[in-house]
Amino acid sequence: MLRALKLEPEKCTGCLQCEMACSYENEGVFNPAKSRIKVFTFHQEGRFAPYTCTQCEEAWCLHSCPVEAIVINAETGAKEVLDNVCVGCKVCTIACPFGTVNYNQDSGKVMKCDLCGGDPWCAKACPTGAITYVDVDSTGLDRMRAWAQQSPAGPATHVEPRPKEIATYNRAQ
Amino acid sequence: MHHIIIGAGPTGVVAAETLRKLDAESQITIIGDEPEAPYSRMAIPYLLINQIDASGTHLRKTGGHYADHNIEVRQDRVARVQPERKNLSLQSGSDVSYDKLLIATGSRPVSPPVPGIDAPGVHACWTLQDARDIMQRAQAGAKVVLMGAGFIGSIILEALAARRTDLTVVEMEDRMVPRMMNAVAGGLIKAWCENKGVKVLTSTQVEAIESGQPMTVRLNNGNTLAADLVIAATGVRPNIDFLEGSGIRTDYGVLVDTQLATSAADVYAAGDVAQGLDFSTGQYTVQAIQPTAADHGRIAASNMAGRTQTHRGNLNMNVLDTLGLISSSFGAWMGVEGGDSAELLDAERFRYLNLQFEDDRLVGASSLGxxxxxxxxxxxxQTRVRLRGWKQKLMQDPTRVMEAYLANTLAIGHNAGVV
Incomplete structure (x- = not known):
């Protein structure tokens, strides 16, 4: 069963634990600027919205890549950046209409959420349940409705999923 | 059913793969004229700085990818297309017939009308072979003159500077990347490059190149430059010459409809050669960008396989890295008549963001940094979302585009309807 990140802004307090966990687990530093999940602040409304890649079916980033550096993880469904293949051309950063692929000037590569290989740290770090990792089916209707209403029709995906080594993360280590 | 695709670039490869996915049985042939595995020209700058080798430019990395998908990649060049007979004449002398044809021949560099442009030390930077030739001459300390500071010139610029050449850029227009950036942003890019030690001559033209060791490059301002290598990056044109006499209608590129079908039955065109629908203007233009090439390839292939897909128009957009200064432009970045704009400029930090609105919709943008x-x-x-109150917020602080998007759309996956 594929799982997905469920983001519920109304539960978010803006504590940024998710950004800290993401940047530490993926980049080895506590630096929100290196986080693949971002909490956006709406001061006037007193609201916060955690936001990251939804691993969308359209996979705009993957299709725009000129060197096949973004692939689908067959187990998690995540669209993953292969660092050793990415040349840093940044086309995916403008192609992703959700703004969730960012260029990392230090590494010269792009970065995006890869669901931590199936064990996303943002969800584990969130103290209020605003970020949970749940079965896709339980959120599927919302997702389909959202797309039907707002998205320009995307072309069908065509790249076959391929098996990829999955990194496992263990808090004890 | 035999599908033939002319052109082994991203469009051709994406189209072949899409066809195979939709149709397991048909014969699929890609005809490309370069003696390389299908590769991405976009990766060439990274080859020039030895970040990758030639295999890093390849469009598909898995060995045997094309054979595994039963896609034949043939090295040849199409000399003539005869749509009424569904026949192609190849330069090798043979003929081949197709049931459905895709023209995905891309574009080629324009040779500027300058005396001496054919000298041995003058190169375009377009093919892998060009890249190999350039790498030979562009050694540390070599005097290099780069003609053209458009998108392609500016991308090569970074690689040439990284190779520690003594680089001078000569651009005819009054600023760098004139078709992607306005005067403010283009001027900042120029200042940035000059700060990094690259000489940039705008509003300047090369009048002649004289052979020698080094060559002499004569400029219209009366000055001359010594050059061990001259790179001509003065624009590209769609590869449509071979269609002459075919009856297939062309203008600047191959004319296509919203199915990417040409004027000839069962002949489609896609990618940099196709004059396709532009999302912003509603006009049919050649965009020559990677995302459009890939979208065209998928849509054309789907229609070739009999599954009708309508092209809704691609948004023109570009992203560029000039010596670490990253710029991007989208859609109607120059604005529209009767529209509003918001601009944020921090010249000292080389930061710039310009948003263009029509009514309360965002229609274009350009940015630096x-x-x-x-x-x-x-x-x-592209969602044409009405910004409502967020337009005013963006007029005050254009950097809040992400918040504007989240607050105004439901297209945030599982968040739907919450924010």
Whole structure:
């Protein structure tokens, strides 16, 4: 069963634990600027919205890549950046209409959420349940409705999923 | 059923793969004229700085990819297309017939009308072979003159500077990347490059190149430059010459409809050679960008396989890295008549963001130094979302594009309807 990140802004307090966990687990530093999940602040409304890649079916980033550096993880469904293949051309950063692929000037590569290989740290770090990792089916209707209403029709995906080594993360280590 | 695709670039390869996915049985042939595995020209700058080798430019990395998908990649060149007979004449002398044809021949560099442009030390930077030739001459300390500071010239610029050449850029227009950036942003890019030790001559033209060791490059301002290598990056044109006499209608590129079908039955065109629908203007233009090439390839292939897909128009957009200064432009970045704009400029830090609105919709943007969430600009433009109160907020602080998007759309996956 594929799982997905469920983001519920109304539960978010803006504590940024998710950004800290993401940047530490993926980049080895506590630096929100290196986080693949971002909490956006709406001061006037007193609201916060955690936001990251939804691993969308359209996979705009993957299709725009000129060197096949973004692939689908067959187990998690995540669209993953292969660092050793990415040349840093940044086309995916403008192609992703959700703004969730960012260029990392230090590494010269792009970065995006890869669901931590199936064990996303943002969800584990969130103290209020605003970020949970749940079965896709339980959120599927919302997702389909959202797309039907707002998205320009995307072309069908065509790249076959391929098996990829999955990194496992263990808090004890 | 035999599908033939002319052109082994991203469009051709994406189209072949799409066809195979939709149709397991048909014969699929890609005809490309370069003696290389299908590769990406976009990766060439990274080859020039030895970040990757030639295999790093390849469009598909898995050995045997094409054979595994039963896609034949044939090295040849199509000399003539006869749509009424569904026949192609190849330069090798043979003929081949097709049931459905895709023209995905891309574009080629324009040779500027300058005396001496054919001298041995003058190169375009377009093919892998060009890259190999350039790498031979562009050694540390070599005097290099780069003609053209458009998108392609500016991308090569970084690689030439990284190779520690003594680089001078000569651009005819009054600023760098004139078709992607306005005077403010183009001027900042020029200042940035000059700060990094690259000489940039705008509003300047090369009048002649005289052979010698080194060559002498004569400029219209009366000055001359010594050059061990001259690179001509003065624009590209669609490869349509071979269609002459075929009856297939062309203008600047091959004319296509919203199915990417040409004027000839069962002949389609896609990618840099096709004059396709532009999302912003509603006009049919050649965009010559990677995302459009890939979209065209998929849609054309789907229609070739009998599954009708309508092209809704691609948003023109570009992203460029000049010596670490990242710029991007989207859609109607120059604005529209009767529209409004918001501009944020921090010249000292080389930061710039310009948003263009029509009514309360975002229709274009250009930026310098913006790498976070830049893609959401595409999302805002392409969903045609009404910004309502957020337009005023963006007029005051254009950097809040991501918040504007989240607050105004439901297209945030599982968040639907919450924010």
């Amino acid at each position: 913006l790498t976070e969430h830049v893609g959401v600009i595409r999302g805002l433009i």
